[in-house]
Amino acid sequence: AQSVAQPEDQVNVAEGNPLTVKCTYSVSGNPYLFWYVQYPNRGLQFLLKYITGDNLVKGSYGFEAEFNKSQTSFHLKKPSALVSDSALYFCAVREGSTGFQKLVFGTGTRLLVSP
C-alpha cells in the first residue's frame, strides 16, 4: 500500500529566504505525486503534480518540487518565501497504475513565514 511521510510538523522561514517542505513516499509502482496547500478553514488548493518527465515540476504561486526516485522524495520548494505562503501543506501520492487509485495524504506540514 502506498504511504506518504512529511517528517516536519512545522517549518519556519523568514520572508525572502528559500523554503523547503519535505515529503517522502512509498508505492509499489510508479508514483503520481501531488502537493496541496490549505489555508485556515478552507479546502485544499492544488499546487503541482509529478506524473512523468522532468524531475523538477513547477506549479502555482512560484512553488516547485523535485522528484527524486532514488531517495523516494518529492520536496516542495520556493526560492523566496512570502508571508502569505504561511499555510498547511499536504503531500499526496497514488500509484500510477491503470484504473482509479485513491490519493493518500501525508500528515501535513505547517509553514510559517515571518516578516
Add this chain to the structure above:
Amino acid sequence: GAVVSQHPSWVICKSGTSVKIECRSLDFQATTMFWYRQFPKQSLMLMATSNEGSKATYEQGVEKDKFLINHASLTLSTLTVTSAHPEDSSFYICSARDPTSGSTDTQYFGPGTRLTVL
C-alpha cells in the same frame, strides 16, 4: 481551473438530527467525487468515493448507514450525516476528479464544511 463548491460552509446542529452537505463541480462534470474528513491538526481521511449513478464505495471503518452519500448528477454529490452526535463534529471536505486530466486523477477540492454537533 476546475472549481468545486460546498454548501453550507458551516453548520451547527443538535445531537440526533441529520445534516446534509452538498458538493458541486461548477465548471466541469465529475463522474467521481470524494468525501474526506479532517480532524483538527490532522490529515485528510478518505471516507468514501462517490460515483455518479451508482452506490458509493466506503472506506474501511466508515459507517455507510450513518454517512449517506448520493451522487445523482454529474455535478452534485451530497453527504448526509444521520443522527449526528458530538463525535461527528469535524471538517468535511469533498473533492471532484476532473476527467479531462486523463489518468492523472487530479482532484480539486471544495472549501470544506465545518460541522458542529451540540
